[in-house]
Amino acid sequence: MKSIALLTILTLASLPLGLLPASAANQEMGDKEAIFNNAKGFVDAFEKGDAKAVAAFWAEDGDYVDLDGRHLQGRTAIEDAFKEFFKENKGLKLRIDVKSVRFVTPDVAIEDGTSSVIPPDGAPPNPASYTNVHVKKGGQWVLQSVREAPYTPPGSYEHLHGLDWAVGEWVDEGNGPEIDHVTFEWSEDGNFLISTQDVTVKDTLVSRATEWIGWDPATSQIHSWSFVADGSVGENTWSADGDQWIIKTNATLPNGKKLAATNIIARKGPDAITWQSKDRTLDGKALPNVAEIKMKRVPK
Numbered sequence: 001m002k003s004i005a006l007l008t009i010l011t012l013a014s015l016p017l018g019l020l021p022a023s024a025a026n027q028e029m030g031d032k033e034a035i036f037n038n039a040k041g042f043v044d045a046f047e048k049g050d051a052k053a054v055a056a057f058w059a060e061d062g063d064y065v066d067l068d069g070r071h072l073q074g075r076t077a078i079e080d081a082f083k084e085f086f087k088e089n090k091g092l093k094l095r096i097d098v099k100s101v102r103f104v105t106p107d108v109a110i111e112d113g114t115s116s117v118i119p120p121d122g123a124p125p126n127p128a129s130y131t132n133v134h135v136k137k138g139g140q141w142v143l144q145s146v147r148e149a150p151y152t153p154p155g156s157y158e159h160l161h162g163l164d165w166a167v168g169e170w171v172d173e174g175n176g177p178e179i180d181h182v183t184f185e186w187s188e189d190g191n192f193l194i195s196t197q198d199v200t201v202k203d204t205l206v207s208r209a210t211e212w213i214g215w216d217p218a219t220s221q222i223h224s225w226s227f228v229a230d231g232s233v234g235e236n237t238w239s240a241d242g243d244q245w246i247i248k249t250n251a252t253l254p255n256g257k258k259l260a261a262t263n264i265i266a267r268k269g270p271d272a273i274t275w276q277s278k279d280r281t282l283d284g285k286a287l288p289n290v291a292e293i294k295m296k297r298v299p300k
Helices: 022-048 051-055 075-088 157-166
Strands: 058-065 071-073 093-105 108-118 126-137 140-150 168-172 178-186 193-201 204-216 221-228 233-241 244-252 258-267 272-282 290-297
Touching: 022 051, 022 093, 022 108, 022 140, 051 075, 058 075, 071 075, 157 178, 157 193, 157 204, 157 221, 178 290, 204 233, 221 244
Parallel strands: 058 140
Antiparallel strands: 058 071, 093 108, 108 126, 126 140, 168 178, 168 290, 178 193, 193 204, 204 221, 221 233, 233 244, 244 258, 258 272, 272 290
16 A cells, blocks of 8 residues: 555643643643544544545644655645545545653644554554644644654563663672572563573583563563573563562473472662572472572673
């Protein structure tokens, strides 16, 4: 489907109106409602293929930069572009997902979000990111400026950035023959945090595990998958509790037995953590807890 850029106009956004004087709060609420009503009218006009009605939501001197970088200046140019677009594309639907709306002044509002033109034949939607500038002229809210850009789906990093502090190398502070060594690093695409966990005894590697930590959109939780050199595999869910991370672990051992545990990583400053494992069971039978291990960051 040939694409013309989109549009959008907004929607109500949550603002702390209770912090504003009553008259200002009431005015802002009324302005939001007016912008919201414009949005509904805009979608109706677009889905009817009415180019004149669509363009009427812009100011006379408003402008529009579409996904192809084409700059349309003035309401007449915008109307002509939509006429051509609707002539070639029938039965389209429009979806708007608003991320934010803020009032810069009582007469200027800025809206950011994503929009999608949905074809009638079941083809994938054509998404775009947008920024709209609404201005109030003669008591009416109109679009002064619309800017579109290619839509880039959000990655998982935004959900994992709370683990930024872990990136680097960590080593067991204990004096015994068994030493734990852990590294955390970001995957190239930034969607996963990759951890390598080694256990050595008198400088001999006795165990190595690799863990991929990511975001599970199905459960809206941080989820990880671990693989041990002996063939054990595990799945883990992560949740934050202050300076602690609670990790619920379920693993399958090479002999088929099921190991469950609650592992806790606690931050003790920027360069120190503790790790412990409790509530451990093997095929449902209780196991002893693992004593707390203190670890320090290895200087770069």
